[in-house]
Amino acid sequence: MSTITTDSPATPATGRDQRSTAGAPEAPKPPERRRRRRSAGAVVLDGGLYVTLVLAALVMAFPLIWMLLASFKSNPEISTWPIQWLPQEWNFDNFIAVANSIPIGRMIFNSVFITVVSTFLKVVLGLACAYALVFVDVPFKKLAFMLVLFTLLIPGQITIIPNYVLVAGLDWTNTYLGIILPGLASAFGTFLFRQQFMQLPRSLLEAAELDGAGHLRRLFRVVVPISVPTIAAVTLVTLVGEWNEYLWPSLVAKSPDLMTLPVGLTHLQDLEGIQNWGVLLAATTLLTLPMLAVFLVLQRRLVAGLTAGAVTG
Amino acid sequence: MSSHALSSAAPPGRRTARRKKLWRNIGVFALLAGPNLALLLIFTYRPMFLSFYYSMLNWNIGSDFAQFIGFGNYVEWFNDPESARIVATTLLYTVATVAGGMAIGLALALALNRKLFGRGIVRTVTFAPYVLSGIAVGFLWMYIFNPNIGLLRTVLGWLGLSSPPWFTQQPWPLIMIIIVTLWKHIGYVALIYLAGLQAVPQDLRDAAALDGAGTWRVFRAIVLPLLGPITFFLLITLTLSALQSFDLIRSMTNGGPLGSTKTLMYQVYVEGFQIGRGGYGSAVATILFVILLVVTAIQMKFVERRVHYQ
Known part of the structure; x- marks a missing residue:
């Protein structure tokens, strides 16, 4: 410099x-x-x-373009030396091979379903919790907030063995419930929503109260509409996190029919072996393209959410 | 709202009204915050305490038999020669990804802070890997690092270099994972620094420039100190994320070869879920947790003092 x-x-x-x-x-x-x-x-x-x-x-x-190119190359094209830059002919053979090896359609459904349900519930839980922490006066409010805040310091790995024992004990392995429920609690989202809510003018809420609006009405008719940017940011961050989540679903989903795409990817690697690059990279492409699309389209909001901690910190 | 002071001279009727309102508030609070707090208690706090307990057991996951052995697992961990190497690997990985990420990220942010044509595209492109699955990123980079057919071999060839044994010989596997981690995180670091740089008031720079300070002086004396809070934030988040890194190691090396890329986090997984030693794995998880808390506490104590807040 x-x-x-x-x-x-x-x-x-x-x-x-x-x-x-x-x-x-x-x-x-x-x-x-x-x-x-x-x-x-x-x-x-x-x-x-x-x-x-x-x-x-x-x-x-x-690297991303290279992955995309490889997913259209035949295996001889991939393993020639020196490198062949472009596939001779563009076809979907590798993607068909993926579908023949693992239930990829089902896995895409699982990923979409689990991501959408988890994200929706997590955002709603966070919104409701943050609203209560800011606008409902109870004596133990501060304690409840500390409870949320401290979870940001508790790493996932310390919870994973006991949570697995619980979920296995309830026979929830290989169920959507077992995959979704343990990760539903919202700490980060609640924290950001609370920050946002505290900046809202209290007079706005008091006016709604005078109009006879109950808490639920105040939350969904007053607070939510003026917090759309924050909600969008948190939703997108959660969405990305849920889509990419690997460790927990890999432990709970043992049958391919319950696997999400990241879990299916390592499962595919176990089946096909490490050298079958065309097939593996076709599946990798299927896993990454949706998030790249979400990122490119909704970049501003997503980045705002991902960097929110620094700005508020 | 009940922010008005409760007067002791209030007539009894109003007091019961307040009481009623308090109970109604508690009801509303339970309805709105209850589900989230309950989930936190069940799936975060309960396992945290349970993990301490498990760490005192000689117990395998899935087994009904468990024997209380006190600190036996910890004694075993501290006496195992592998532990020192795992801690060293964890430390190396953390320091390299945090320091490297912050240095490159800051440099990138400084470049992006100048009004250059096309910087929006560069910013988008550098940030993109941050939103991708660690498993997917690991796979695509394994293909690039492949010493026989990989893209990197070609690029190194242009520079007259041969491809090192990325997957087979120490320390290359760890270096490889560090490089990929940097690739994934740098856009994030750069963007956060960029936000900080753009918050530096121009008149402060101008004043310093008028006083005859060169660009380097301005950077050292004004910009860098003002970036203090952001650097502090990044230091903590990047350290915590490095200590908990899992997906890349899982997809690229599985902790190998010969355990040379096994970090503490990966050891929890191996002991708990591959070998199935639930008690020992919980002990490692607890050790990692304590390290995370200590790191956070140290950073709060020592770094925050030197941080400049506006």
């Missing part, structure tokens, strides 16, 4: 407000007050930065 010689922005400042081209988390910058000359150093620096950024983007993006 010591090569940086000037701090002037790449585009010459004009004194006008420059509209930020970037996403939501960016704070608008105050307009530049002084016109600065672009020194030769700045040009060299920006050139260097460009090269670095292009390289960074390649390193980050190409």
